[in-house]
Amino acid sequence: MSDEKKGNTLLELPANVVRSVFRNPLPSSDRGRAATSFTNFFLHIQPVRVSRQALRPTYTLGLGLISFFLFVILAVTGGLLMFYYVPSTTQAYDRMLDLRSSVAFGIILRNMHRWAAHGMVACVFLHMCRVFLTGSYKPPREFNWVIGVGLFLLTLFSSFTGYLLPWDQLAFWAITVGTSIAGYAPVIGHSVRFILLGDSTVGQEALLRFYVLHVVVLPIALCLLVAVHFWRIRKDGGLAKPEPATAASPKGAIEVEIREPAAASSASAPMRHFTIQGLVRGPLVKVGKLEEDTVFSWPNLLVAELFVFFLTVAGVMAVSFFFNAPLEHPVNVMHPPNPAKAPWYFLGLQEQVSYSAFWGGVGVPAIELLVLVLVPYFDRGKAGVGRWFARQRVWANVVFLTFVVINIALIVIGTFFRGANWEFVSPF
Amino acid sequence: MPRRQFLGWLSGVGVVGSAVAAAFSTFVFMKPRTTYGQPNRFRIGRPEEFPSGSRMAIDTKRVCIVREGNKVAAISTTCTHLGCIVAPSATGFQCPCHGSQFDVDGNVTGGPAPKPLAWYQVSLTPSGELEVDKDSEIEMGTYLNV
Numbered sequence: 001m002s003d004e005k006k007g008n009t010l011l012e013l014p015a016n017v018v019r020s021v022f023r024n025p026l027p028s029s030d031r032g033r034a035a036t037s038f039t040n041f042f043l044h045i046q047p048v049r050v051s052r053q054a055l056r057p058t059y060t061l062g063l064g065l066i067s068f069f070l071f072v073i074l075a076v077t078g079g080l081l082m083f084y085y086v087p088s089t090t091q092a093y094d095r096m097l098d099l100r101s102s103v104a105f106g107i108i109l110r111n112m113h114r115w116a117a118h119g120m121v122a123c124v125f126l127h128m129c130r131v132f133l134t135g136s137y138k139p140p141r142e143f144n145w146v147i148g149v150g151l152f153l154l155t156l157f158s159s160f161t162g163y164l165l166p167w168d169q170l171a172f173w174a175i176t177v178g179t180s181i182a183g184y185a186p187v188i189g190h191s192v193r194f195i196l197l198g199d200s201t202v203g204q205e206a207l208l209r210f211y212v213l214h215v216v217v218l219p220i221a222l223c224l225l226v227a228v229h230f231w232r233i234r235k236d237g238g239l240a241k242p243e244p245a246t247a248a249s250p251k252g253a254i255e256v257e258i259r260e261p262a263a264a265s266s267a268s269a270p271m272r273h274f275t276i277q278g279l280v281r282g283p284l285v286k287v288g289k290l291e292e293d294t295v296f297s298w299p300n301l302l303v304a305e306l307f308v309f310f311l312t313v314a315g316v317m318a319v320s321f322f323f324n325a326p327l328e329h330p331v332n333v334m335h336p337p338n339p340a341k342a343p344w345y346f347l348g349l350q351e352q353v354s355y356s357a358f359w360g361g362v363g364v365p366a367i368e369l370l371v372l373v374l375v376p377y378f379d380r381g382k383a384g385v386g387r388w389f390a391r392q393r394v395w396a397n398v399v400f401l402t403f404v405v406i407n408i409a410l411i412v413i414g415t416f417f418r419g420a421n422w423e424f425v426s427p428f
Numbered sequence: 429m430p431r432r433q434f435l436g437w438l439s440g441v442g443v444v445g446s447a448v449a450a451a452f453s454t455f456v457f458m459k460p461r462t463t464y465g466q467p468n469r470f471r472i473g474r475p476e477e478f479p480s481g482s483r484m485a486i487d488t489k490r491v492c493i494v495r496e497g498n499k500v501a502a503i504s505t506t507c508t509h510l511g512c513i514v515a516p517s518a519t520g521f522q523c524p525c526h527g528s529q530f531d532v533d534g535n536v537t538g539g540p541a542p543k544p545l546a547w548y549q550v551s552l553t554p555s556g557e558l559e560v561d562k563d564s565e566i567e568m569g570t571y572l573n574v
Contacts, residue, residue: 173512177525180510195458201490201511203465334487336512338524350510354526357509357542421527422540 033296043302045230047238049294050301053386054239059134062308063127067155068226069312070120075219077113085165087211089204092167093330100327111320117159119316121345124155132375132400135385135393136240142376144232147225149373154222156345161214163343164207169328173340175210176202181346181353181361189362242386338420347414348407354422368403468562475500475558475574483516483532491548491560492516494532499571502560503534504546514545521545533568544568 019025024040027033037048053059084103085095099106128148131137137145164175179202183193198205233239342350352360384390389397419425429437470489478484478495485492490513491502505514505521512525520537521530529538534545549564550572558574 173525176512177510183511191459194460195455198460199463199465200468201465205460205464334513336524340510340512340525353510354540357540421522421524423527 027298030296033298036298043298045234046297046301047234048297050297051238051241051294053241053293055295055300055304057304059388060239061126061130062311063123063130065305065308066312067120067123067127069309070116070123070316071222071226073116073313073316074113074120077109077116078215078219080109081113082215087165087208089167089207089331092165092207096166096168096327107324108317108320111323111325112316113162114325115319115323116316117162118344120155121159124152128152129400129404133397134240134388135390135396137376138240138379138382138385139376141232141236141240144229144236145376146373147229147232149369151222151225151229153369154218154225158214158218158222159345160343161210161218164202164210165214166327167207167331169331169335169337170326172202172331172333173336174342174346175206176336177340177350178342178346179206181342181349184353184357184361186358186362240386339418339422341414341418344411344415348410351410351414351418469559471553471557471559472502473558474556475552478558485516487513489560491562492521493558493560496571498573500550500558500574501571502548502550504548504562506545507541508536508543508545509539509541535568 022040024032024035027036034048036043037046038044081099084099084106086092096110099110131145131148160175160178163178164171179193179197182196183189185192194200196206196209197203198209341347349361349365352364354360356363379396381392381396383392416427417424466489472486472489472491472493475495478493478500480495480497483492483494485505487505490504490506492505494501494503503521505516506512507514507523507525507528509523509526509528512523514521514523514528514530517529519529520532521534523529523539523541527539528536528541530541530545531537534547536542536544546565547568547570549561549566551559551561552572552574553559558572
């Protein structure tokens with residue numbers, strides 16, 4: 001073989017270095033495309049082949065990916081902001097002003113962090129709606145739904161802890177109101193609030209605790225759950241898809257043969273045949289059979305993911321160019337703004353709390369959360385998976401959408417229709 | 429019970445027990461024994477500084493000092509609803525955040541507040557100053573005679 005003779009000379013540089021890093025060259029054959037997915041650390045989370053349904057933008061709306069990419073943006077911008085931030089009641093606000101005046105790219109980084117955080121809360125919620133309305137939490141994906149609910153809570157809590165860090169009036173009173181809601185939980189409420197704040201009121205201890213939660217504890221928990229979430233998507237057989245119309249049809253599973261010339265140099269050599277031996281689906285490994293209507297992840301899935309990534313980054317950057325993250329006056333403990341409002345995603349809660357402190361703040365949210373976690377275990381019907389608004393799931397969808405609309409309505413009322421002393425005002 | 433099974437069971441208890449103990453210890457660690465913020469016991473001045481009939485709110489300490497004749501009391505100005513600072517008004521107290529209203533003794537007269545405002549222990553120090561202890565709540569209507 002001429003390849004072997006070529007070795008042992010420095011002329012191989014830098015090709016041998018490149019080869020040692022990228023064991024698989026850019027694929028030109030189907031076999032290469034398959035190999036790419038499992039020889040690359042960053043790509044091996046991808047399946048070798050992906051169903052066309054999962055790639056259809058109108059099916060997923062890309063919401064899960066957007067949420068993840070927003071998290072990546074938050075990790076990067078957050079890590080950079082940490083270089084200039086001091087979690088101290090006397091310094092934090094000044095550091096915010098420094099970001100505006102003396103730190104290169106300080107404004108745009110803070111804007112990106114702020115808007116990506118709001119966007120992530122919204123996208124994670126919308127992603128949850130998508131998964132529900134397409135019936136994608138049905139077996140075997142029940143537990144991944146539960147993990148998803150956990151990720152939603154972690155997202156909310158991450159955003160909430162970050163809210164305090166600028167130490168301006170908006171931050172201080174939003175957290176004062178928000179943590180008071182926690183104090184309404186029976187028996188443990190006061191202890192939870194005290195442990196969270198490290199004191200009886202929001203102050204230096206609370207700022208430090210929220211900072212540590214925001215930059216260490218919650219991101220680690222998020223990373224862990226995101227990893228499990230993604231891993232389970234793979235192990236549960238990719239995104240949920242409808243059952244084939246005729247299960248008994250011979251088209252139900254097909255065998256894909258992968259052909260490539262045995263060696264590029266010898267054109268006369270017979271074609272060698274490869275078959276993908278196993279695809280993991282559910283708890284079983286499918287040997288020698290591939291699901292129909294799939295395409296190779298390289299490049300189909302990768303291009304789709306890159307597209308969503310650049311779209312997300314571009315969106316966040318565009319918003320950050322035109323809108324500055326809010327920064328109000330520095331904390332003045334003596335002057336609560338009137339009305340004092342929690343972050344927008346908790347304004348529905350705050351609106352409920354204005355009717356009944358316990359039921360609005362703790363009782364109803366706890367029940368809603370419990371129902372949300374248990375949904376895949378209650379809703380046992382197997383029909384209507386993998387399609388938007390499937391007719392078989394009309395009741396589940398109606399109930400879910402009712403809750404969604406009620407909660408959004410409460411947030412809208414709390415945001416726009418509540419003025420001084422939480423009295424009803426018209427924004428028009 | 430066979431020895432092997434017993435040891436296995438014992439190990440399981442040990443592992444689970446350690447995990448529970450570690451989680452519990454973390455919470456004990458997280459709950460501060462001392463707070464670094466404002467002390468909950470503080471002096472507010474001599475009784476003469478509070479003339480009879482005055483209702484003086486000290487926002488930094490979140491208490492309102494009430495004096496009627498010879499009687500002094502300290503009423504919390506932290507709203508029992510969501511922790512905003514209530515302001516003394518003609519009819520008692522008014523919360524700026526969600527419109528809770530309280531009468532002069534701190535009873536809820538309107539709005540979402542679930543509980544009346546707390547009353548704190550007031551005592552006279554040997555040096556003749558009034559001292560408020562926010563750690564000890566007392567019954568509404570309990571005054572200190574000065």
